Amino acid sequence: MPTIFFLGPKLERDKRKELIQSFTETASRITGVDKRAFTVYLKESDPECVGVGGELLADRMKKQ
């Protein structure tokens, strides 16, 4: 029943699969909880709806 949330950029299918598999295996190994008990939620963050350092992430990314 452990639950993991990942809030980050939009990812392609292969990367979503890899992230879920890797997080689950790592957390199962470290906690000793069977990996079948894990749920992972990937939440894509739109840079238009995230602020970093007081600034819209979308604006910040344009500057870099």
Place this chain on the structure above:
Amino acid sequence: MPTIFFLGPKLERDKRKELIQSFTETASRITGVDKRAFTVYLKESDPECVGVGGELLADRMKKQ
């Protein structure tokens, strides 16, 4: 001010209404808090963005 989050499958309008009504009434009765104080957020989880047991839920559903 109690707050309930439900992360689960996409639901039709009637089911969303029933879930909100039922959760609120149950929680109000058990806690003794007036039901007007409750907020419920229904968050639809896309099976392409959820992992169960280390596997993408979308893939797991195809197998069943």
Place this chain on the structure above:
Amino acid sequence: MPTIFFLGPKLERDKRKELIQSFTETASRITGVDKRAFTVYLKESDPECVGVGGELLADRMKKQ
């Protein structure tokens, strides 16, 4: 794998059990997902760390 969060007052053991059982059965019936797949997290909110209407909940409760 649906997940429910309840943020509300501290509850005794019997009430926690009743809330978990009731939420799970209701949500399982409405969504059609097997109840074994549900996880419920009860998060007690300390009135010293919650604000309602711009005011500390602890202060608001004293007035009532």
Place this chain on the structure above:
Amino acid sequence: MPTIFFLGPKLERDKRKELIQSFTETASRITGVDKRAFTVYLKESDPECVGVGGELLADRMKKQ
């Protein structure tokens, strides 16, 4: 590394920027943590997926 989540109505770009800037500056001043360390997530809540007082927010808004 402090993190702020705002769950509320859909907002236009200028309002999103103002909310992020204001939350970050206020929280930085009160906590003493450098504002560069703050992340803010704005989560738009669809009134079709929110319940208030046991009722769908979309229905409640129609009545008002």
Place this chain on the structure above:
Amino acid sequence: MPTIFFLGPKLERDKRKELIQSFTETASRITGVDKRAFTVYLKESDPECVGVGGELLADRMKKQ
């Protein structure tokens, strides 16, 4: 019914009150939603349970 979560350092009572009041007034003004509808949750993060840049926050703070 908008809901705000603040995950950050432990704060004294006066600062918690100020943060709740300020967040609520700012968000009410920007969204046009009555401030009575807002709930704010302050969640203290223990530096022993937070990671920044892959490192335990507690360790990082010792270095500074």
Place this chain on the structure above:
Amino acid sequence: MPTIFFLGPKLERDKRKELIQSFTETASRITGVDKRAFTVYLKESDPECVGVGGELLADRMKKQ
């Protein structure tokens, strides 16, 4: 600014450090985001406040 939440059992310091380091490095590699931008929150779940399959986790663990 990606953010990871882990809700699971209480862990000793070495395991918390390992989990934070491993999650951050994996997610940084897969997303291409610099690891300095990641925050990880470890949230210990008390088995007295978690339900699995409609049952209190604490009760379920006693049976096993």
